[in-house]
Amino acid sequence: MAADERDRFLEDGCAALEWAADYLDRVGELPVLAQVEPGEIRARLPAAPPEQAESFSDVLRDLDEVLLPGITHWQHPRYFAYFAVSASRPGILAELLAAALNPVAILWRTSPASTELEGLVCDWGAQLLGLPAGWHGHIEDSASTSTLAALIAARHATGRELVVCSEHAHSSVEKGARMLGMELRKAPVDDEFRMRVDALDLTRAAVVVPTVGTTSTTSVDPVPAIADLCAQTGTWLHVDAAYAGTAMVCPEHRWAFAGVERADSLVVNAHKWMLTPMDCSLLWTSRPADFRAAFSLIPEYLRTPDAEDALSLSEYGPALGRRFRSLKLWAVLRCHGRAGLQRMVREHVRLAERFEGWVRDEPGWELCAPRPFSVVCFRREGSDAENEAILERVNASGDLFISHTRLRDRYVLRLAIGSERTTEDDVRRAWDAIRAAI
C-alpha cells in the first residue's frame, strides 16, 4: 500500500471509529424508531452510482445527514421491541478486524484459524451455557438458517417429511418446512403458551422443534416430555432457544432448559442476548455425522485429504464461503467473561420483573402471560384498537419503541429488555410514557 493510501486509511479509520464512539454515546438522545416515511431515504440518495471515486469522508457525511434519520436505533437504551439486542464494543471492533482479514472459510485450509476459532468459541459457549461436553458447534448467519439446516439434517437422518412445532414456534420453522417442501403440523399450546404434549403424535415426524423462549411470550415448551416422545419414535429433537439460550449462563435459569441436553440440535443466537453484533447464530449438534452426511458435497476442485475435509465447517451447513464470525464472539466472551454475561442477564430479568410489578399494581392494566425471562406481555383493559393506539402513540414519540403480539385473539403489548444500555430509569420512563398514552 502506498504511504498516502495508508495515511488516508488511518485518517478515515480514526474518523469512522470516532463516529462510532460518539454514536454509542449519544444514541439515547435520538428517536428510537426512525421517524421517516417509506421511500423517503432512498429519494434523498443519488439514483445512479458515481463515475469517479468519492472520498470516504463523503460516505461518512451522508451516513450522518441522509441515513441516520432513517435508522431505527437497536442500540438505544429504550429499544424494547421484538427482542432487544446489543452490539457491545469488543464485538464491534472485532467486526472491523474480521473485515480486514476477510478470510473465506470454504475449507479448513483456506482459513485454519477462523475454522478452529469457530469450533473453540462454540465449545466455550457450550461450557458457559452448561451444555453436554463434546457437542459439535458451528456458526450460521441466523436462527432461520440454523433451523433450516437442522430440518435438512433431520430429514436426511430419518427419511421422513413431517415437521412438528407448536403454534407459538417462530415463523422460521414454518418457512424452513415450506422451503424444503416438508409437511408442517402445529401442536396446540396450554394456557401458558407451552406446547401441549398430551395430544402430540410424533410417529411420522422427522423433527420436532420445541422452543425455550417463544417469540411472543418467551414461554418454555416441555422439552423433557418431548424428548421422551422423540426417543420412542426416532424423531429428531431440534431446540430453538434463539433468544433465551443466553440465560443458561445463569444457573438459576437452567430449570427452563431441562431436557435440552437430550437435543439432536440446538440454536442460540449470540446476536440476540449475547452482546454480539449481527449476525452470529450458534448451532450445536450431538449428531455431527448426520449433519455431515446431509451437507457434504465436495467437487473435485475443493477436494483435500479426507481428514482435512472433516474439519471444514462448510461440510455441516448450507454455505460454502463462511465469514470470520467467531472473532467477534471470541472478543465478546473474553472482554465480558462469564461474570459479565451473568450480570447483564440478571439485570435485564430484574428490570423486567420491576416493570411486570408496576403493571400488576396499576388499576386498568393487566399482564397477559407468565414472564420467565426479560419480556413482559401486557395490555390496557379495553379494546384492541385502544391498545394499538397506545403502541402507535408511544412509538411515534420517538422516546421508546415497543412491539405487540396477539394472544388468545387479543392485541397485546410487549416490552422486551435486552440492551446493555437500558437502566431502571429507562424502564420507568417507558412505563410513564405508556401510561400517559392512554
Ligand SMILES: Cc1ncc(COP(=O)(O)O)c(C=O)c1O
Ligand atoms: C424463538 C426464535 N427463533 C428464531 C428466530 C429467528 O431468528 P433470526 O432472525 O436469527 O433468523 C427468532 C427471531 O426473533 C425467534 O424469536
